[in-house]
Amino acid sequence: MNRACIALLCLLVFSLPLSSSTVAATLSTEEIDAIFKTLESGEVGSDIKKAQQYLDTLRKNISSEDIERGLRLKRVSCWVRDLTQDAAIDDAIRYANEQLELASIQSDIPARADLTLCRGWHSQQKGLVSEAMDDYNHAVALAYQSEDPRLIADTRSVRGGLLSYQGNFADALEDLITAQHMYENLNLPYWATLNLQELATSYRRFGDPDTAIRYYKEVLEKYERKEDVSGVIATKGDIAITYEIMDDQEQALSYYREVLKGWEAQQDKINAAATRVNMSGSLIKLNRIKEAKTNLDAALPYIKPEHPAFYAYMNMFMAQVLLAEGKAADALPLLEAGEESFQQLQNRRGLAELYQVKSQAHAAVNDWANAFYALEIHNTIHAELDSQLQTQRTAEMRTRFDTERIADENRQLIENQQLREKEMEILKENKLLQLTIIVMSIIILVIVSAFAFKQAQRSRMMERLAHTDHLTQLANxxxxxxxxxxxxxxxxxxxxxxxxxxxxxxxxxxxxxxxxxxxxxxxxxxxxxxxxxxxxxxxxxxxxxxxxxxxxxxxxxxxxxxxxxxxxxxxxxxxxxxxxxxxxxxxxxxxxxxxxxxxxxxxxxxxxxxxxxxxxxxxxxxxxxxDPHHSDTNTDSNSDKNPDTNPSTHA
CATH class of the missing domain: 3.30.70.270 (Reverse transcriptase/Diguanylate cyclase domain)
Incomplete structure (x- = not known):
């Protein structure tokens, strides 16, 4: 979604570390659950072909009567997509919409939350950030309603990434720190590493590059230990951007060259092109215009409007190159294209930078009115961002010092989840052992005591819902x-x-x-x-x-x-x-x-x-x-209206 993310496929693509010989024609429920667990762990990298192979295996082995695993299959099916295919994102969004219409999904809160999150994430990849944020907020609410710690971690991690990109750092950090604690407590190292990488990116955007570099290097060590080549390359790309922000352009270029070499070795043309776009930014700052143009020309065949973040920066950097070559008139159409993409993404930081270049381009062709207008917009956005950043620094400090509370809340959620899982185990064992009844009774008493306060809160919430119209949120x-x-x-x-x-x-x-x-x-x-x-x-x-x-x-x-x-x-x-x-x-x-x-x-x-x-x-x-029978007012005091009877313009 943004030029800080070198790997376009860095999230939510699954595979399995199992050989095909382990797949039987008919799998037991334990084997099916093992495949689900491996898919959902994310520990296996980005071998999408193998992920799809095992997804097909699940489809062949889960019967229509197995409602629980059938719902779980629908959730996984939304995420397992080959994003290198042109129609993959639209197919995922369409699939999520179809599933969310089903009564079985509507009645299952965790499934609704996960499919809503999946739809939002793919909408974000398409550049539909408003739709994505709506889905993320809804998914977070559903996740808390389900009291599922894993879902809460997933929804807040993904939402935190988008909040960070939009410049809402305080809320982003609270989301990401919450998710980090949950992933670590749930022992999900793969997702904890990805979330830490996004947390580092948030600190980088927030203007704390030292913290960002520290976190990025921690992430890099984790990927290197796991020999995750794609993760190593993507993290080095993030480090390169951080050095660029720190105005250490030579160090940034050193990392960019490593990243470019890595993606080319992986034969990943999209990410290689995205890296060339990022490199050109550093080269322009060093006034190495010819090298920047060479990289932008090489990226041009692969970066399309479907990649709005890279497309926006590519057009802006190419405009800067043309401006340096004395071709200001040719730069203006590129700036218009870049502006449209930045606005689509609601990237105000990028817009501020673009309007500064746009002002220079108009000035170069002696269009002083538009040059002044563009500069005025640049100054306005820049001032708003500075003011917002200052406000959020206080909130960010509060979030840093509030991590203990967040950790306690997360531990409580996980403990509650573990208690529910324990209760389910006891219910199953009760079918076999009479003694389990005693154990189950004790656990139920513990759960009732632990959840008494929560149940009281839930009762108050239900009472409020009983008084509220579901559509308008007014009194019913x-x-x-x-x-x-x-x-x-x-x-x-x-x-x-x-x-x-x-x-x-x-x-x-x-x-x-x-x-x-x-x-x-x-x-x-x-x-x-x-x-x-x-x-x-x-x-x-x-x-x-x-x-x-x-x-x-x-x-x-x-x-x-x-x-x-x-x-x-x-x-x-x-x-x-x-x-x-x-x-x-x-x-x-x-x-x-x-x-x-x-x-x-x-x-x-x-x-x-x-x-x-x-x-x-x-x-x-x-x-x-x-009411004409009351003398307190003149009932004919208001003027007549003649409403338009055309239903398209007046209801």
């Missing part, structure tokens, strides 16, 4: 009505109560024209708008498909009308282009205030507000109407 119908009854009982002449019933206009047209997914997103946007317009004491709930109810304690009808009109205007002006092009939204609302003389129950108050909503719809929608 049951909770809203229950709260309304309570407020009604507490209301009086000195403590008024008003309600607003509102719903989305022409919502069925939105679903029909844009699809239900867009409809759901529109409801979520409406929920966000309504929440933002309410006061702390107010409550907004979703009480129907597109119908919402706002409870306004201590509010007169006049005040409620003002709130409703403010909400209507805010929704009408909301920018929804990120959901669907040309999509807009409006609401109709009915307002009523408690009449202590006539309202005998909460339903009566709701009924009057509902009639007001009906009047708003009959008068053309996109308007607010008040």
């Amino acid at each position: 119908r049951r909770h809203t009505y229950h709260k309304g009854e309570s407020l009604f009982n507490d209301a009086s002449a000195n403590n008024p109560l008003s309600v607003i019933i509102f719903d989305a206009d022409h919502f069925k047209a939105i679903n029909d024209f844009f699809g239900h997914e867009v409809g759901d997103k529109a409801l979520m946007a409406l929920a966000k708008c309504s929440s933002s317009q309410m006061r702390r004491q107010d409550l907004v709930g979703r009480v129907g498909g597109e119908e919402f109810l706002a409870l306004l304690p201590g509010t007169t009808l006049t005040q409620a009308m003002e709130i409703a009109e403010r909400l209507r205007s805010h929704v009408e002006l909301a920018e929804l282009g990120d959901i669907a092009p040309e999509l807009t939204l409006s609401i109709s609302a009915g307002v009523a205030s408690l009449d202590t003389q006539n309202d005998k129950n909460f339903s009566s108050l709701l009924n009057r507000a509902d009639h007001a909503l009906y009047r708003a719809k009959n008068k053309g929608r996109n308007r607010v109407e008040a």
Whole structure:
């Protein structure tokens, strides 16, 4: 994903250290589990052909009745991909999407977490960083829900790498340090080494190259002891970039040459080309323009837009070469291509560097306006990065000193996992030995004691979920009505109560024209708008498909009308282009205030507000109407609206 990662295939490619002669026509469950364990350990390097061979063996030996191993197979199948093939990434994303639609996957939290993580990682390789981060955050939440330490380590390690790349170092370090402790406690040295390499990269980007070099050399020693040639080459590439950042260009070039020689010996043309791109950066800094151009020309046939990080830097470095040769006009199109890739990756550090070069190119062709504009953007981004870095230095120091807490939490998670595994073993043994019942009872008592606090927390979480609408995260119908009854009982002449019933206009047209997914997103946007317009004491709930109810304690009808009109205007002006092009939204609302003389129950108050909503719809929608039987406000005070009936532009 970034030029700091020389090996494009450095993560999540598996193989098996077993000879083909060990594979029987029919494997026992113990043999199948051994293959899974070897695949998931990652200790065997990147022999993708052998990994696929054993994946085929698993497919032939796992029956459809074996649900547990079938789910495990689906998870592994997503990761085992030959990324040298053009369609591999798209195939992996498509496979993950298909599996996540299955009911069996939806009901299994660990499988959902792993497949979501797999989809996000492949999206990241494709340059879809926003989609990747969404998947990573979801996968982390699912991993903690599953209480699986290995999944927690995997999700936080991968997310930490992307956070680091985007410049969010404090959160990145917390993720990576958490993952490091877990991998070490779980005795997963291969993944611990990869995570340590990413941790070193984060310190390098953070501006602590000395710590980065120390960690990289520790990683290098581990790869050398294991005779992992690809790992050695990739780590030397990271060390080269670190020396380049330290402005020791000769030392950087020395490592780059070793890396290039290694990838060429491996016949890895992509990584060799990526190394040439990185080398050219150091050569340009040393003003060895001719050598830089030679390397960039050699990389050009292999670095494509599908490799956005290297593609961005290749174009920027080539533009610098052309600028040095006095060909500034030819450099500008390359800078445009590089800028597009940096923006796709949300790489603000790269953008800052590119805009500086762009300013120089415009100045060279006497385009002073654009030169000044590019320099201004460079200075703005640079200032933002400096400010962000300063803020995150404090958080980073806190993270360093908080490692003991992280380690304790990780140990607790692993101990909990071990307790669950022990419980499963006892349940199996119970089928054979009566004595096991006594042991199992003791362990259950221990587990109940250890998890009492957690269960109380979980109960509170479930209670909160029972009160929440799953789509909008507002209060659901049951909770809203229950709260309304309570407020009604507490209301009086000195403590008024008003309600607003509102719903989305022409919502069925939105679903029909844009699809239900867009409809759901529109409801979520409406929920966000309504929440933002309410006061702390107010409550907004979703009480129907597109119908919402706002409870306004201590509010007169006049005040409620003002709130409703403010909400209507805010929704009408909301920018929804990120959901669907040309999509807009409006609401109709009915307002009523408690009449202590006539309202005998909460339903009566709701009924009057509902009639007001009906009047708003009959008068053309996109308007607010008040209960006509209340004298607190003029019900005809708001202006008529004439909403567009085209479902593509107005709901």
